[in-house]
Amino acid sequence: MIYFDNAATTLQKPPEVARAVTAALSSFGGVGRGVHPASLAAGLAVYEARDAVASLLGAPGADRVAFAANATAVLNIAIRGLLPQGGVAVTTAASHNSVLRPLFAARDERGCEVRVAPHDARGSLDYAALERLVRGADLVVLTHASNLTGDVYDAARVAHVVHEAGARVILDAAQTAGALPVDMAALGVDVLCFTGHKSLMGPQGTGGLCVAAGTDVPPLLEGGSGTHSFDERHPRFMPESLEAGTLNAHGLAGLAAGVAYLQARGMADVAAHEACLVQRLRAGLVRMPGVRVLGGGEAAGHCGIVALNVGEADSALVADRLATEWGICTRAGAHCAPLMHRALGTESQGAVRVSFGAFNTEEEVDACLEALEVIAHDVSRGR
Amino acid sequence: MGKATPHVVATFYTTTAALAMQKAGVRHGLRGRLAPIPRQLSAGCGFAWREPAEGGAEVASAAADAVRAVLEAEGIEAEGVVLLDL
Numbered sequence: 001m002i003y004f005d006n007a008a009t010t011l012q013k014p015p016e017v018a019r020a021v022t023a024a025l026s027s028f029g030g031v032g033r034g035v036h037p038a039s040l041a042a043g044l045a046v047y048e049a050r051d052a053v054a055s056l057l058g059a060p061g062a063d064r065v066a067f068a069a070n071a072t073a074v075l076n077i078a079i080r081g082l083l084p085q086g087g088v089a090v091t092t093a094a095s096h097n098s099v100l101r102p103l104f105a106a107r108d109e110r111g112c113e114v115r116v117a118p119h120d121a122r123g124s125l126d127y128a129a130l131e132r133l134v135r136g137a138d139l140v141v142l143t144h145a146s147n148l149t150g151d152v153y154d155a156a157r158v159a160h161v162v163h164e165a166g167a168r169v170i171l172d173a174a175q176t177a178g179a180l181p182v183d184m185a186a187l188g189v190d191v192l193c194f195t196g197h198k199s200l201m202g203p204q205g206t207g208g209l210c211v212a213a214g215t216d217v218p219p220l221l222e223g224g225s226g227t228h229s230f231d232e233r234h235p236r237f238m239p240e241s242l243e244a245g246t247l248n249a250h251g252l253a254g255l256a257a258g259v260a261y262l263q264a265r266g267m268a269d270v271a272a273h274e275a276c277l278v279q280r281l282r283a284g285l286v287r288m289p290g291v292r293v294l295g296g297g298e299a300a301g302h303c304g305i306v307a308l309n310v311g312e313a314d315s316a317l318v319a320d321r322l323a324t325e326w327g328i329c330t331r332a333g334a335h336c337a338p339l340m341h342r343a344l345g346t347e348s349q350g351a352v353r354v355s356f357g358a359f360n361t362e363e364e365v366d367a368c369l370e371a372l373e374v375i376a377h378d379v380s381r382g383r
Numbered sequence: 384m385g386k387a388t389p390h391v392v393a394t395f396y397t398t399t400a401a402l403a404m405q406k407a408g409v410r411h412g413l414r415g416r417l418a419p420i421p422r423q424l425s426a427g428c429g430f431a432w433r434e435p436a437e438g439g440a441e442v443a444s445a446a447a448d449a450v451r452a453v454l455e456a457e458g459i460e461a462e463g464v465v466l467l468d469l
Contacts, residue, residue, distance in 0.1 A: 019393060032398040032429075033429075034418045034419075034429075035417055035418055035429065035430055039404070040417060043398060043402050044402055044405065044406070046402075047399060047402040047403065047406065050399065061458070062399065062403065063397070063399050063400065063403070145429045226429055227396075227397065227398060227429055235396075235397075237397045238397075239397070239399055240397050240398060240399060
């Protein structure tokens with residue numbers, strides 16, 4: 001099997017990740033819920049995960065990294081926390097439903113206004129329109145890289161404009177954390193949301209948000225904290241203010257191992273490796289008649305994703321042939337990115353998304369190109 | 384229960400700060416450890432750092448200074464640092 005669906009979740013992870021989770025399962029007590037050795041082991045593992053993530057992503061410190069189940073959970077926390085009742089939010093058409101739906105819910109249920117900056121038919125963000133929309137806004141939620149095209153957007157430029165306008169910016173780094181060097185402080189964003197199970201190499205059920213110093217995100221959930229038990233409301237001290245209930249310490253031990261692998265290998269090396277694979281695939285695709293590669297018009301860069309279509313063929317059928325005839329796993333359909341598909345004109349056809357991870361190889365790319373060549377030939381002949 | 388002896392007890396607002404102290408305390412060579420917070424203290428976090436301070440007022444003062452120095456060096460926010468017989 002060739003696994004090219006890393007934008008959904010990474011399948012090939014460093015062996016240390018599984019070892020860490022396995023060890024945790026047989027040794028951890030409740031995290032933050034006692035001071036005996038088993039509980040301390042869990043607590044220290046979670047602390048190591050906070051520290052590792054803070055270091056990798058440029059967060060102010062371990063105490064500014066809060067964990068939750070995935071990027072969707074933390075985007076809900078950040079959006080609900082920073083968008084006031086009746087407030088104005090701005091996002092872009094590249095946003096995933098994990099951003100769009102919480103914003104539209106705020107529009108429908110809390111009287112908020114939602115403005116969406118457009119992308120053109122090549123997937124490029126209209127920065128001028130975004131800058132106009134930011135005026136008078138309370139919050140901007142920017143997708144760092146499209147989960148459909150892989151294009152990276154200029155977060156530093158957007159953060160600067162947002163702060164000039166007196167608003168705050170949340171960065172959805174689901175596709176870039178662990179795939180590209182990402183430095184929250186250098187980008188100047190107020191909150192960075194990430195998921196653990198994609199390029200950070202952790203298990204599913206892990207994710208988190210990094211919160212800049214001076215930014216207060218109120219809790220979305222209230223409940224067990226292991227601390228301040230006689231307070232009627234959930235404690236407001238970061239990071240535990242955003243972590244009601246017992247954390248997934250087993251998973252976070254794996255996440256810490258995944259991040260440690262990335263730190264040891266170096267983010268520059270991982271990014272360069274995936275960029276080589278993208279370049280190799282794109283170079284092969286441009287020579288294939290009838291194949292359309294989506295996106296690619298952004299100056300700010302690209303992560304390890306290539307989206308394509310073969311003629312007018314249904315993307316689901318192309319992906320199914322890749323899987324059943326060649327054992328190549330890709331993702332077809334709408335990718336929870338409805339507005340980007342609309343911008344690209346692929347609402348009905350969808351797209352075939354090929355997404356690389358740190359362990360994919362050039363030989364696998366070549367095998368994919370050979371398969372797509374056969375499919376393109378068949379499609380051109382009406383088969 | 385054994386005989387009570389003097390300890391410097393540092394309390395924290397969050398479990399995360401307490402765990403940071405655990406790592407820092409080991410790194411800086413403190414003799415103490417994390418333990419459940421004594422009930423006579425009403426700190427929010429259930430963890431406390433207990434640093435042995437037996438041997439008189441000077442020893443206790445030095446132990447408290449050592450704990451405070453680690454907190455300051457590592458930027459760990461404590462809710463309080465007190466001397467207790469535990």
